[in-house]
Amino acid sequence: MKNKLFDNKLNIFIVGFLVGSFLTFSFLGTAFVFYKLGKRSGNLSPGFIAQKIKNKLNIPEVKRPGGVSDIKLSFEEKELEWFSPTGGSKAEKSLKHATDGKYSLLLQFPSSAKYPGLTWEVYKAKDSINLRNAKFLVFDVYNEGKKEASLYIKLKSGANYPKKTYQTIERLKPEDHNTVRIPVSELASALDVSQISYINLFLDKPHSEFNLYFDNIRVE
Numbered sequence: 001m002k003n004k005l006f007d008n009k010l011n012i013f014i015v016g017f018l019v020g021s022f023l024t025f026s027f028l029g030t031a032f033v034f035y036k037l038g039k040r041s042g043n044l045s046p047g048f049i050a051q052k053i054k055n056k057l058n059i060p061e062v063k064r065p066g067g068v069s070d071i072k073l074s075f076e077e078k079e080l081e082w083f084s085p086t087g088g089s090k091a092e093k094s095l096k097h098a099t100d101g102k103y104s105l106l107l108q109f110p111s112s113a114k115y116p117g118l119t120w121e122v123y124k125a126k127d128s129i130n131l132r133n134a135k136f137l138v139f140d141v142y143n144e145g146k147k148e149a150s151l152y153i154k155l156k157s158g159a160n161y162p163k164k165t166y167q168t169i170e171r172l173k174p175e176d177h178n179t180v181r182i183p184v185s186e187l188a189s190a191l192d193v194s195q196i197s198y199i200n201l202f203l204d205k206p207h208s209e210f211n212l213y214f215d216n217i218r219v220e
Contacts, residue, residue, distance in 0.1 A: 113205065119201075122159075149171075
């Protein structure tokens with residue numbers, strides 16, 4: 001009886017060992033493949049690895065607006081796909097407060113959420129935005145609330161982390177149209193304006209709900 005019990009335990013141990021070994025070698029094999037890919041391209045950044053995983057899983061690429069040095073977003077077609085709402089915010093096309101074309105982008109910011117906003121990021125240098133020949137990065141935003149909104153604007157450059165970062169705050173007048181105009185020369189003092197790879201428009205833990213309407217993102 002004892003021998004039979006011992007044999008059962010031994011069999012369970014052997015099976016567990018074999019399964020564990022298989023899973024371990026599978027994981028190490030996958031990690032080695034990504035390592036070789038990164039080593040071949042000279043890029044072992046988290047963003048590069050994440051992009052390779054996206055490619056392997058056939059996740060669609062996030063598209064940038066217009067050409068490399070030309071940004072023109074008026075949310076008439078599928079430009080909303082260019083951004084990802086973050087921090088609990090919600091985004092949808094709207095017929096209200098448009099400044100170019102028929103539609104604007106309504107972004108709903110919930111109260112007390114941590115950094116709700118709208119984000120775009122790419123992980124390849126060829127997909128970044130070149131603002132070197134522009135003077136200003138400009139967009140319109142209507143604040144529907146009765147209180148001033150402090151909109152944080154964060155941009156980053158480069159394909160690899162840590163990325164160079166620029167951040168500023170715009171005070172948006174309540175119940176009014178606001179035009180945000182950021183000098184490219186100001187951006188150039190903090191990052192590489194020829195390789196903009198990250199844009200984030202967000203509020204810092206708002207104490208009340210805000211509805212902001214964005215439109216006509218452009219360069220001048």
